[in-house]
Amino acid sequence: MKTTIAIIMGLFLGFNSFSQTSSNMKLEESINEVFESYAHYNRFIGNVLISQNDKIIYKNSFGDADAENFKKNTENSIFxxxxxxxxxxxxxxxxxxxxxxxxxxxxxxxxxxxxxxxxxxxxxxxxxxxxxxxxxxxxxxxxxxxxxxxxxxxxxxxxxxxxxxxxxxxxxxxxxxxxxxxxxxxxxxxxxxxxxxxxxxxxxxxxxxxxxxxxxxxxxxxxxxxxxxxxxxxxxxxxxxxxxxxxxxxxxxxxxxxxxxxxxxxxxxxxxxxxxxxxxxxxxxxxxxxxxxxxxxxxxxxxxxxxxxxxxxxxxxxxxxxxxxxxxxxxxxxxxxxxxxxxxxxxxxxxxxxxxxxxxxxxxxxxxxxxxxxQGKNPELLPIAIKMINQNTADFSKTYMLDSDHSLLLRKQGDGYSLETLGKESWSVFTYKFSRDAKEDNKTSETALFFANAMSSQNFEGLADYANDDMKGFLGSEEGINQLKGMWAYFIKQAGEFKSYNIYKTEGEEGSKTVNIRFHFEKEDVGFVIGINSKNQIQGMFNDDNIRTSSNQKVKLTQVSENEFFINGHQNGGMQDLKIKVSEKGLILIDDNINYKAAIKPSF
Missing domain, CATH: 3.40.710.10 (DD-peptidase/beta-lactamase superfamily)
Incomplete structure (x- = not known):
């Protein structure tokens, strides 16, 4: 009987040891996938060490210690x-x-x-x-x-x-x-x-x-x-x-x-x-x-x-x-x-x-x-480039409409793919979320647009009528208006000629909303966030630090699956990464997990 118990315990302990080893190996593989995905795009070089319960569970070296002399980083590299x-x-x-x-x-x-x-x-x-x-x-x-x-x-x-x-x-x-x-x-x-x-x-x-x-x-x-x-x-x-x-x-x-x-x-x-x-x-x-x-x-x-x-x-x-x-x-x-x-x-x-x-x-x-x-969650890995086998080699170009003012031209030439932006005004695929018109047919948008027009025209007459009691003291005073005029003069000096403005986002429930406004200048864009209360009055305003500026109208696509492409934003002036999905129905531009759908534009 004792011999049987010993054998069972031995089998149990052996299984438990295998289970722990298997779990550790999976964790190590998952950690390595993160670093490999960044190393694939040359976004990480260096050394990594991770421990759990005073045992090292991951240790690895990536890239060059000295690129000029082709010397790689090792676990002994000193940084x-x-x-x-x-x-x-x-x-x-x-x-x-x-x-x-x-x-x-x-x-x-x-x-x-x-x-x-x-x-x-x-x-x-x-x-x-x-x-x-x-x-x-x-x-x-x-x-x-x-x-x-x-x-x-x-x-x-x-x-x-x-x-x-x-x-x-x-x-x-x-x-x-x-x-x-x-x-x-x-x-x-x-x-x-x-x-x-x-x-x-x-x-x-x-x-x-x-x-x-x-x-x-x-x-x-x-x-x-x-x-x-x-x-x-x-x-x-x-x-x-x-x-x-x-x-x-x-x-x-x-x-x-x-x-x-x-x-x-x-x-x-x-x-x-x-x-x-x-x-x-x-x-x-x-x-x-x-x-x-x-x-x-x-x-x-x-x-x-x-x-x-x-x-x-x-x-x-x-x-x-x-x-x-x-x-x-x-x-x-x-x-x-x-x-x-x-x-x-x-x-x-x-x-x-x-x-x-x-x-x-x-x-x-x-x-x-x-x-x-x-923490046992799924990381957001950078997609790895692939080369399709038996891919249709015929060159093509297709146009997709995001909205009436913004279209995309997808082109294949040889083994390469590119995406180009089309529209009345020049724009970039990296800044579509700031360029698109998100105004609504309501009093909230009316208030925000009055402010935008007042800023861009530098005519502030009547703006205080759109403010709550606290903001009236600012928007109805000479000191407040002079501050806004000073800001606009600084924008012109730094960013060049003013081009246009638009509401690109409205958030919040009835009673308290924020409206994001983009002012488009010759060299860069400037953003404002306007707080609007239930009476559609301006109750606050501050600069919008999320606004990005890009003049890149044509970008290279990296194919990551049969119908999916990756846009390396970092190599395009340090912008955010984007993804593109293409189907028979149209194209989807994915920016920060937000999907912008574009329909195929019919040819005439």
Missing amino acids: SIASVTKPLTAVGIMKLVDQGKLSLETPISTYFPNFIPDFSKKITIRHLLNHSSGMQANVGRIDDQGNGLMPGENPITLNELFEKFKDSKLKYEPGTGYEYNNFGYSLLAYIIENVSGLNYADYMEQAVFIPANMKNTSVNIYKVSTQRAFPHIGLGMNEFKKLNFPIHSSWIIGAGNINSTTGDLYNFMKALEEGTLLKPVSVDKLYSLTQSIGINNSEYGLGWRIENKEGEKWVNHTGLLPGVTSIIGSLPQKNMKIIILSNATSTDLITESTFQGKGQFVDGEIIDNVIAVL
Whole structure:
């Protein structure tokens, strides 16, 4: 009897082990599909490491470490981790707190008495750590008022930065708001030097890298130069090359000047979790002493963002420099850690100002798809190009009507397909959702169109009659009208001659609606969102940041199935990707999961 039980238990355990192995293999395959789909379009190069329950479940390398010398990334490649430096700097600071050498409530005037002396007594170390200092002074970011500096390739000293920021003020009282500030983390690096008596690089080596077993991690330099992953530009584009536009590390000390590997960063996260680096109470403070970011209930702790991904806590930090992007994070409920390091961006991020797309895909589409897979959901993979066998080789062209003003010409020439836009005015397939006429025959549209006509004609007589009591004070005043006139003059200056306007979207229930208006100019488009109440009165207005501009009237199609095509928006000025489905009945343009149907235009 005992022998029979032992055999049954052995079979059960063997089946359970096989089941777990099979499940892990499927998870690994699903993760790999995400990265392969982006690598297929050259939208990802770099290294990835993902763990669950302290076991690595996925590790892979993609693309070139050095495109000029045809050298590939390997698991030992060392990357610039950009702003992922900040969680490490925060741990360096907290180690000094653990040792009783400083306090989170210590004002920065203790160390920098001559830096903005009217305000530095109010700013504490904690404020620097969670970006709540309120300082105008910043590096790598310039706000709408022109505050801040862009880093350069020549070295700069702290005193030189202080001189440049000598007239700097506070935007808000420290601890009452959030604004991401690289310079704050540079000040933390200099505080580390002041308190420890070591330079930042040596201190981080002794206090963080060695205890966490980060053998290939260093400040400023690459410990093994032959393993360096060089920065590149041209991510997702036709031309891909190594970037020779260095930023001197003195501009971003403590904020973005550490180089590391996926394996070392994994060791860092484990050491933090296991209490190797900090006391448990200090580890807890990293995630609990937060400042609200003001978006989607997200918060910033001491070197970490605390966000939500589909109902699950996502503790992370990202990094971005020219030719470099990175992300590390954890899903605590699943005990999963994710590390992605990439050595490519689409542009150099500094000299290129017209590219509308993202500089990279890691912090966005890729991480969202990876987390979706880890949560057991289906990712949105990029379609893989195929070559049809026994395809009808005859060339053809067909015209499809989206509406009376917008048509599409689908053409096949040889093995290639293209799509061209036709209409009274030039338009692009990427901006159809903004170009189409969505006005309705009702009072809501009448109010929105009156505003649009007033703006475009600069004749505001009677506009206040379309406003509620709160907005009458603005739209009926000389000051308010002058603001609108100033905005329009700025649009003309920046975007050129005004062409036309249209309502492209109306949303909301009866009683409160928003109407999206597009103003089409010679060089680019501008959008407004108008809030309209149940009495069809304007109750608010703000800029529409979703408006995109494209002059591409002809695009190349990538065939992904017999009747489906993919339009690579990234290679068309950084626009969104689109899909096309063709049938005997017509054509469907798919933009952000919205289907726009086009009927075959009869030939005469």
